[in-house]
Amino acid sequence: MATLYETLGVNKDATPVQIKAAYRSKAKQHHPDKGGDEALFKQVKAAYEVLSNQARRKQYDETGQVDDTELQDEARLRQELIQLILGILDQVLDVDGTDVVKMARRDLNTVIRRNREAIRTANNKVSKYQRALCRMRCDSGENLLAIGIQNHIDIGLVYIKGIEKTIEGIEKQLMMLDSYIYDTESHGYGHYVTLTLTLGV
Numbered sequence: 001m002a003t004l005y006e007t008l009g010v011n012k013d014a015t016p017v018q019i020k021a022a023y024r025s026k027a028k029q030h031h032p033d034k035g036g037d038e039a040l041f042k043q044v045k046a047a048y049e050v051l052s053n054q055a056r057r058k059q060y061d062e063t064g065q066v067d068d069t070e071l072q073d074e075a076r077l078r079q080e081l082i083q084l085i086l087g088i089l090d091q092v093l094d095v096d097g098t099d100v101v102k103m104a105r106r107d108l109n110t111v112i113r114r115n116r117e118a119i120r121t122a123n124n125k126v127s128k129y130q131r132a133l134c135r136m137r138c139d140s141g142e143n144l145l146a147i148g149i150q151n152h153i154d155i156g157l158v159y160i161k162g163i164e165k166t167i168e169g170i171e172k173q174l175m176m177l178d179s180y181i182y183d184t185e186s187h188g189y190g191h192y193v194t195l196t197l198t199l200g201v
Contacts, residue, residue, distance in 0.1 A: 003049070007044060009026065011020055077173050081177070098184070104177060115138070115163050115170075119163050
């Protein structure tokens, strides 16, 4: 069985730029809409999804295995991306002249900005609670107020971690979009079919 590197036709020490270039070349070569082999196209895509992710590539290099949990996570992210594209298509009036891929990138980046602002707000609140916690004293018995403040600090930290995970997922979706071009120059429905088939509809 070929390694992921062999599937993309790159050396094991290939740089991210080389991996991306090899993927684009192979994907174009094997794309079903261009008369290529769909099974090979899926293998190329799966190999790129691992090797373009630093953590997954490191794990693959060390174990020779691909973490199925991450594959399931990426499948979920891809499905969410499809739903975003379909939602945009439902809203636009000019489906032929509107770059829905560009709109999807814009929407995803907007969500990232909002989430980063939410993290800044949450961090400020946690920092305030932590400073207050250092000053909260109790002359007798258990310091229940301090315990309550600490609980809210813990909740805030979990909330921040969740948002960071969300941003990480959206960044992966933006990377998925790197392979797509919405052809607003073509006539008819050809470009729409190409986009949906490539995404996995």
